[in-house]
Amino acid sequence: MFSxxxxxxxYFGYKTFRPLQREIIEHTLSGQxxxxxxxxxxxxxxxxxxPSLGFEHITLVVSPLISLMKDQVDALHANGxxxxxxxxxxxxxxxxxxxxxxxxxxxxxxxxxPESLLHAVKTWLRKIxxxxxxxxxxxxxxxxxxxxxxxxxxxxxxxEVFPDAPMMAVTATADKITRRDIAEKLGLRNxxxxxxxxxxxxxxxxxxxQVAKNKKEKEIxxxxxxxxxxxxxxxxxxxxxxxxxxxxxxxxxxSSRFYHAGMAAAEREKVQDGFIRDEYxxxxxxxxxGMGIDKSNVRWIIHNNLPKNIEGYYQEIGRAGRDGxxxxxxxxxxxxxxxxxxxxxxxxxxxxxxxxxxxxxxHYAEASTCRRNIVxxxxxxxxxxxxxxxxxxxxxxxxxxxxxxxxxxxxxxSRAHEAVGINLLVxxxxxxxxxxxxxxxxxxxxxxxxxxxxxxxxxxxxxxQLINQGVLEIAYDxxxxxxxxxxxxxxLKGDQKINLAALKERVAEKKSERKQKxxxxxxxxxxEELKVWRKQIAAENxxxxxVIFHDSTLxxxxxxxxxxxxxxxxxQGMGQTKFERFGxxxxxxxxxxxxxxxxxxxxxxxxxxxxxxxxxxxEEMAVNRQMTENTIYGHLARLYEEGxxxxxxxxxxxxxxxxxKEARKKLNHTNQLKPIFDELNGEMDYRKIxxxxxxxxxxx
Ligand code: ADP
Ligand code: ZN
Numbered sequence: 014m015f016s017x018x019x020x021x022x023x024y025f026g027y028k029t030f031r032p033l034q035r036e037i038i039e040h041t042l043s044g045q046x047x048x049x050x051x052x053x054x055x056x057x058x059x060x061x062x063x064p065s066l067g068f069e070h071i072t073l074v075v076s077p078l079i080s081l082m083k084d085q086v087d088a089l090h091a092n093g094x095x096x097x098x099x100x101x102x103x104x105x106x107x108x109x110x111x112x113x114x115x116x117x118x119x120x121x122x123x124x125x126x127p128e129s130l131l132h133a134v135k136t137w138l139r140k141i142x143x144x145x146x147x148x149x150x151x152x153x154x155x156x157x158x159x160x161x162x163x164x165x166x167x168x169x170x171x172x173e174v175f176p177d178a179p180m181m182a183v184t185a186t187a188d189k190i191t192r193r194d195i196a197e198k199l200g201l202r203n204x205x206x207x208x209x210x211x212x213x214x215x216x217x218x219x220x221x222x223q224v225a226k227n228k229k230e231k232e233i234x235x236x237x238x239x240x241x242x243x244x245x246x247x248x249x250x251x252x253x254x255x256x257x258x259x260x261x262x263x264x265x266x267x268s269s270r271f272y273h274a275g276m277a278a279a280e281r282e283k284v285q286d287g288f289i290r291d292e293y294x295x296x297x298x299x300x301x302x303g304m305g306i307d308k309s310n311v312r313w314i315i316h317n318n319l320p321k322n323i324e325g326y327y328q329e330i331g332r333a334g335r336d337g338x339x340x341x342x343x344x345x346x347x348x349x350x351x352x353x354x355x356x357x358x359x360x361x362x363x364x365x366x367x368x369x370x371x372x373x374x375x376h377y378a379e380a381s382t383c384r385r386n387i388v389x390x391x392x393x394x395x396x397x398x399x400x401x402x403x404x405x406x407x408x409x410x411x412x413x414x415x416x417x418x419x420x421x422x423x424x425x426x427s428r429a430h431e432a433v434g435i436n437l438l439v440x441x442x443x444x445x446x447x448x449x450x451x452x453x454x455x456x457x458x459x460x461x462x463x464x465x466x467x468x469x470x471x472x473x474x475x476x477x478q479l480i481n482q483g484v485l486e487i488a489y490d491x492x493x494x495x496x497x498x499x500x501x502x503x504x505l506k507g508d509q510k511i512n513l514a515a516l517k518e519r520v521a522e523k524k525s526e527r528k529q530k531x532x533x534x535x536x537x538x539x540x541e542e543l544k545v546w547r548k549q550i551a552a553e554n555x556x557x558x559x560v561i562f563h564d565s566t567l568x569x570x571x572x573x574x575x576x577x578x579x580x581x582x583x584x585q586g587m588g589q590t591k592f593e594r595f596g597x598x599x600x601x602x603x604x605x606x607x608x609x610x611x612x613x614x615x616x617x618x619x620x621x622x623x624x625x626x627x628x629x630x631x632e633e634m635a636v637n638r639q640m641t642e643n644t645i646y647g648h649l650a651r652l653y654e655e656g657x658x659x660x661x662x663x664x665x666x667x668x669x670x671x672x673x674k675e676a677r678k679k680l681n682h683t684n685q686l687k688p689i690f691d692e693l694n695g696e697m698d699y700r701k702i703x704x705x706x707x708x709x710x711x712x713x
């Protein structure tokens with residue numbers, strides 16, 4: 014008997030299905046079509062990966078991202094599931110082997126790009142029995158979606174070639190029109206719609222409005238430093254900004270790369286790969302980056318500008334915290350963004366639709382109520398309880414009677430003939446002595462200097478609220494000048510009271526506080542040790558670290574400290590295949606901490622360093638610390654990179670380092686061990702290559 018629960022446990026190491034997963038799997042196994050809408054990180058893949066194991070023939074998965082297919086297939090292999098991808102990068106030999114495997118039912122899942130699909134269907138693929146058709150990122154077929162891809166229009170041919178196979182369309186984003194359009198364009202039959210909740214309670218949502226550039230830079234650097242070693246994505250509107258911010262981060266000692274559609278495909282792939290493989294932590298990108306990125310430990314997302322719609326925004330922030338651990342998102346915006354966005358779409362056929370979407374986005378950014386609920390209501394979900402994890406919930410505004418302040422501002426706008434923007438208005442109210450004020454004779458306005466007692470930032474904050482409350486309006490089509498509205502007169506006459514929220518300084522959350530939020534308290538030393546081990550295994554296998562284990566799995570191990578196989582198998586993410594491959598090593602690592610004195614508060618690296626300073630050999634250190642020699646080498650390399658006086662040349666000669674340097678140059682400066690190992694024809698072992706890389710990293 015095919016049991017989805019058993020497959021979930023044995024292959025994926027998870028105990029329970031998330032909402033809808035089970036229903037979707039059963040519906041699909043019964044041979045029917047479906048449209049699955051789940052937020053990014055919601056767990057869509059399992060919905061078709063599990064049925065694929067219940068079918069006799071292959072499951073064909075159309076996915077737009079060639080660069081991602083390999084990692085997806087690697088992740089399936091790591092879980093003991095046979096899968097492959099087909100695209101133009103394969104050699105003829107590999108292709109024919111793959112065709113054989115498909116025909117012989119030796120693989121369960123075949124991933125394919127829409128571009129390769131048409132040709133394949135016309136030639137070999139039509140002869141192969143297919144049990145299930147899956148269209149990933151299905152919104153790409155619709156012009157109403159936000160990422161239309163013409164190649165997707167070809168997919169409906171699949172329906173004609175494989176009329177008996179059920180089809181599953183999967184996406185993280187689709188409003189009602191897009192949904193209907195997807196079903197129609199793909200030719201879904203009697204399909205069932207599965208709409209999962211878009212709630213992602215581990216994401217903290219915050220918005221920062223109108224922050225001056227230098228202040229913003231300072232805030233952001235502080236924010237990232239507070240999260241050292243944690244990955245994040247910095248989204249910008251323009252290519253140029255991605256480059257500038259990346260340079261800015263690097264000059265502040267934060268390792269970063271940029272990514273945008275103007276770069277050569279190979280370069281983009283390299284940058285994306287490096288990010289996935291944790292070679293650097295921050296990526297500054299346009300929204301061209303990240304679709305389908307399956308990196309589970311992205312800990313934060315910052316938007317440098319207002320996104321163009323809520324769908325896109327929610328998908329972008331959804332890339333954080335796929336492992337379910339707490340993650341931060343911050344959206345910075347100012348009113349210029351709105352002008353830019355409107356400018357982008359001014360010639361579009363769908364201008365009105367897009368304009369409406371920008372408005373809804375702005376409405377979200379300016380809101381003073383629970384942000385998660387605004388997003389959820391946008392996706393048609395109504396929840397009355399507040400999330401408790403957005404800036405508005407966490408520090409609700411304190412209100413005061415701002416009627417007089419409002420009158421001062423409105424009066425100034427009126428007397429300046431509604432021809433000033435926010436900054437100039439603030440300057441008038443604060444009695445600033447600038448050239449512009451004098452040239453425009455704004456110092457003669459009656460309320461010039463009437464609001465001196467409030468800072469520039471406070472006034473900006475007040476005026477934003479007046480705009481939100483409909484007392485002032487911004488003319489997006491006219492230099493962002495402020496205009497009076499129907500309500501303004503009543504406020505000026507004193508017929509309408511205005512409540513304003515005081516400006517609060519953003520309080521940076523300390524790392525220790527964040528750590529406490531996660532429900533499990535991991536033993537930091539075990540966790541570090543597990544990460545060192547994972548990094549090594551990932552490099553040897555040439556896969557991203559998360560393919561070996563997600564952070565959440567390692568964290569759970571370090572918290573529960575399993576002492577035997579049974580306890581280890583209880584951990585989420587520990588399937589049979591991974592257990593067989595790594596179970597013993599992990600139990601050994603955990604056991605090695607059992608009798609180590611718990612009082613030792615020093616990090617595992619510091620302890621190794623002390624032994625090193627006492628002059629112990631690597632072998633002696635390994636015995637003393639009950640660790641493998643490789644782990645000790647890993648510690649020494651890290652200590653060296655941290656600038657501690659460790660002499661790595663004891664273990665790898667100058668000559669060997671220069672050989673690695675040469676090899677690395679040929680390989681586009683990769684930091685991966687396996688390609689370098691191959692380039693050197695296997696003449697140098699992984700350990701030496703790793704040490705040489707640490708030395709080279711210090712030379713840059
Ligand atoms: P997406 O919907 O973005 O495609 P994925 O399918 O990549 O999401 O799943 C996101 C994460 O959630 C993955 O790390 C996956 O292993 C995990 N996951 C999926 N289903 C479950 C489950 N039932 N229990 C625990 N974790 C799960
Ligand atoms: Zn909230």
